[in-house]
Structure formats: structure tokens, C-alpha cells
Amino acid sequence: MYVERVLSGMRPTGRLHLGHYHGVLKNWITLQHEYPCLFFVADWHALTTSYDDTARIVDNAWEMVVDWLAAGVDPAQATLFVQSRVPEHAELHLLMSMMTPLGWLERVPTYKDQIEKLSHKDLTTYGFLGYPLLMSADILIYRADKVPVGEDQIPHIEFTRELARRFNHLYGREPDFEEKAKEAIKKLGSKRAKLYNELRTRYQERGEAEAIERAHALLGEAQNLSLGDRERLFGYLEGSGKMILVEPEALLTEAAKMPGLDGQKMSKSYNNTIALREDRDSVIKKVRTMPTDPARVRRTDPGDPDKCPVWQFHLVYSDAATRDWVQKGCRSASIGCLECKQPVIDAILKEQEPMRERAQVYLDDPQLVRNIIADGCEKARKLAQETMRDVREAMGLDYT
Known part of the structure; x- marks a missing residue:
């Protein structure tokens, strides 16, 4: 049955940073008030590239969910669950693997990109080749019609649409x-x-x-x-048979504009992050020691904000008046770099304050997080079981 529904997930990488907040979580928080949303911990996806190092997956998952809740994701508005706790994902993945042409998997753009980027790992595995299919199963099992993605993920959504179309064509036929x-x-x-x-x-x-x-x-x-x-x-x-699986649409999200402390993309691998719930003193120290325009050797040297990583933070956090003050003050050397950084420090701390407060409730009582996920897994599994009932029936595997 067609129902408006949003699905999105994250691999459990542990505590999240401000790049995750501005790139993904702010969007989730908006969407949860507009549509029925399902947000999940993609722990099986973590295995596709880290199958040889699984010790931290569970701890990372709990830390990440606390960050979701701290950011403002509301379990009363959205369903939060863990992928591996809903085994129907794996069942649909298996059944669809029987009808998925090998060439479709090999041509997914991120397949070759990831192999090149992660050349230090052995990714010549069945699981890595099949991860786009698992991603499709994650979406199709809930008949989600909207998936928030960046432009680089659009090929995955198109792949999922093709799979749904192929499945409906093969198994949606019925006499008369x-x-x-x-x-x-x-x-x-x-x-x-x-x-x-x-x-x-x-x-x-x-x-x-x-x-x-x-x-x-x-x-x-x-x-x-x-x-x-x-x-x-x-x-x-659409002129086909019964629509058993729903073709999802990409809900295009803006590219993340949150830079790292060094001006590169904010990423743990670059060691340039500010965690969502980072200690106040640590935030102050990190921003104060950020690199600035190399032309400003002395306080009296004029600078160019466009060549300074701090300016990228002003674009995220500062209003028009503050940005104007930075541009004029830096170029005329009427303000120093520490003065320029202070509004950024104040804005980050202000943004983090409610996050720390919300997180503290769950840190004081971790069972609350367990209960939220258990409840979410139960809700998600009911939806997944409905889909699998129809899939089995369509494929002639219904033994009831």
C-alpha cells in the first residue's frame, strides 16, 4: 500500500560531529514534523568495509543514537531502530539477490570509487559488491517513497527504483x-x-x-x-502488474556546508572535528587555535577572510552584520584573529547547550535509549513483516 514515508540511516561510527548535524540531522529534525520517518542504525552496512574490526560497532551505535536524541530527533515523531534487529532486511536482500543482474551492481558509481579510496582494505568481497542491494532492501522493505540524499547518492536511488520495477514486473503478474x-x-x-x-x-x-x-x-x-x-x-x-514494492524518490538535500577546523571537509579521518557534545573548554581551545590567513603574521597585517578557515564558520554561524564586521575588520587589520573567532565560539557553544542538556537525560539513564530502540525495532519490524508477507506471496513462497 502506498503511504508517504521517509527512510534514512547512518553507519555507527560513534559520537557525531557538527558536520553530521548540519549535513544530516538538521534535515531529519525538519522531516520528522512533515512525514512519517524511519531513522536507522546501519550496523550491517558497517560490516561491508569493516568486517575485520567489529569490536566497537555496538558501543558506537549507542553513542550515535544518544547524539541523534541530543540533536533533537524525537522518538515520539520518528521511529528509531537498528537494522540488524529487523531480520526482514536480510531476507528481502537475499530474495532480491536472486533477480539482480550482476552488471547492475558493478556499474554503481560508488563501487569503484570506494575500492580506490579504501585501497588499503581487501574489499573483494560478496558483501561489498552487494551493499547497494542491501541499501535498496533497507528502503523497499518499508515501501518508503522518499529518501533524503545528497547528489552523489542519486545513483543508489535510481538503482533501487530499477530493482522495484524489475521485481514488480517479474512477480506482480497474476492471472486476469x-x-x-x-x-x-x-x-x-x-x-x-x-x-x-x-x-x-x-x-x-x-x-x-x-x-x-x-x-x-x-x-x-x-x-x-x-x-x-x-x-x-x-x-x-503504470501499466504493469500489482505494485508490490514502491519506487522511492530521492529527496535531495543541500550539500553540507560545515567545514573542518582546517578548512577541509569535517571528518574524523582528518582529525579536524568538533563533536556534537564536545566539552566547552575543548571547543574554545580548538577554535582559538584554528589556522587563519597565513598572510596575517602580525596583528597589524591585513588579511583576506576568503583565505581563512574561520570565515567558513562565520558563513554557517554568523548573521549579516557580524560577517560584514569580519570582512572589514580583517581586511583593515582593525580586529585580530582571536577577536574574529569569538563570535564563532559563542555561536557553537549556544548551539551545543540544548544538545548537552537533552543528552544528559540519556547518559543518566541509558535504559531509556534501549527502550526507545526496542520500541522502534518493534514498529519497524511490523512494517517489514507486512512487506515480506506480500513478497513471499508474489514469489510463490507462501506456505500458509
Whole structure:
């Protein structure tokens, strides 16, 4: 059944930094108020590149979830769970691996990129080749229609759409499908049936995206359809068989603008991060010792903010008036580098204060985090089991 639903996940790398917050978590916090959201710990994905070093995965997962909660991800608004606690991910991955052409996996752009970047690791494994398929299973098991990604991840979403299309084509066929679909249309009532047929024609003949969106909304509102009829009508819209798996759309997110302390991308591998809940004194020390424009050797030397990593932080944290003060003050040498850094320090500490407060509740009582995840896993698994019931039935593996 088609339901608006967002899915996103993170590999458990331990405590998160401000780059994660500005690049991913702020977006999650917005989305959780707009759609039903599922956010998961992608612990099986961690194994695709770190299968030889698993000692920290569980601890890293708990630390990461605390950071999600500290940032403002709300378990009352979104479902938080751990991938490996919902085994249906693995079952769908296995079944889909039987019908996934090998060439589709080999042509995923990130496959060769990652092998080159991680050349020090042996990634000639079945799991690494198949990780895009596991990612697709993560999405398709919840029939999620929206996946927040950056531009570099769009090929993964297109791969997932192709897989859903192939699955529906192979297994969505049933005897007398068209006749059953036409009978289901009648159940919409004459007015809605007429609109459905018009929208179907507009989509199939002219490829109008708006038409299929309106048709999906129409079916979503219909109260008197069985699950089977609803799936038939979703499939009939596109001229295929029953729509068992939903083709997701990429929900494009802005590229992260949070730089590291040295001006490069903020990353643990560059050792240039500020953790989400970093100690106050540590934050002050890190920002005060940040490199600045090398032309400013002395306090009286004028500088160029565009050549200074601190300016990148002002672009994230400062208002127009402060930025103007920095530009004029630096170029005229009327302010020193420590003066320039102070508004950044103040802004980061202000941003982190509510995060530390929210986190403290969970640090004082870790069982609260366990309960949130247990509850989330239960909710996620119910959705996953519904999908797998339909998948098994479509594939002829239903033994009930």
C-alpha cells in the first residue's frame, strides 16, 4: 500500500560531529514534523568495509543514537531502530539477490570509487559488491517513497527504483490482472473511477508526473479498497502488474556546508572535528587555535577572510552584520584573529547547550535509549513483516 514515508540511516561510527548535524540531522529534525520517518542504525552496512574490526560497532551505535536524541530527533515523531534487529532486511536482500543482474551492481558509481579510496582494505568481497542491494532492501522493505540524499547518492536511488520495477514486473503478474484491476476501479465510485482513468491515461500517454502523484493521493484516500485491489490499482497506473514494492524518490538535500577546523571537509579521518557534545573548554581551545590567513603574521597585517578557515564558520554561524564586521575588520587589520573567532565560539557553544542538556537525560539513564530502540525495532519490524508477507506471496513462497 502506498503511504508517504521517509527512510534514512547512518553507519555507527560513534559520537557525531557538527558536520553530521548540519549535513544530516538538521534535515531529519525538519522531516520528522512533515512525514512519517524511519531513522536507522546501519550496523550491517558497517560490516561491508569493516568486517575485520567489529569490536566497537555496538558501543558506537549507542553513542550515535544518544547524539541523534541530543540533536533533537524525537522518538515520539520518528521511529528509531537498528537494522540488524529487523531480520526482514536480510531476507528481502537475499530474495532480491536472486533477480539482480550482476552488471547492475558493478556499474554503481560508488563501487569503484570506494575500492580506490579504501585501497588499503581487501574489499573483494560478496558483501561489498552487494551493499547497494542491501541499501535498496533497507528502503523497499518499508515501501518508503522518499529518501533524503545528497547528489552523489542519486545513483543508489535510481538503482533501487530499477530493482522495484524489475521485481514488480517479474512477480506482480497474476492471472486476469487487467480484469481484476478494472473491477477494482468500479469500487472507487463513478466520480473517482473517471478521475483515476483520466490520470492513468495522462501518465501513460504523456508521462505527466503530476498525474501519477494525484492518482496516488486518490488511492490513498479511498477507504473501501482491499489491500490486494489497492496494489492492483497502483500497478495498473503504470501499466504493469500489482505494485508490490514502491519506487522511492530521492529527496535531495543541500550539500553540507560545515567545514573542518582546517578548512577541509569535517571528518574524523582528518582529525579536524568538533563533536556534537564536545566539552566547552575543548571547543574554545580548538577554535582559538584554528589556522587563519597565513598572510596575517602580525596583528597589524591585513588579511583576506576568503583565505581563512574561520570565515567558513562565520558563513554557517554568523548573521549579516557580524560577517560584514569580519570582512572589514580583517581586511583593515582593525580586529585580530582571536577577536574574529569569538563570535564563532559563542555561536557553537549556544548551539551545543540544548544538545548537552537533552543528552544528559540519556547518559543518566541509558535504559531509556534501549527502550526507545526496542520500541522502534518493534514498529519497524511490523512494517517489514507486512512487506515480506506480500513478497513471499508474489514469489510463490507462501506456505500458509
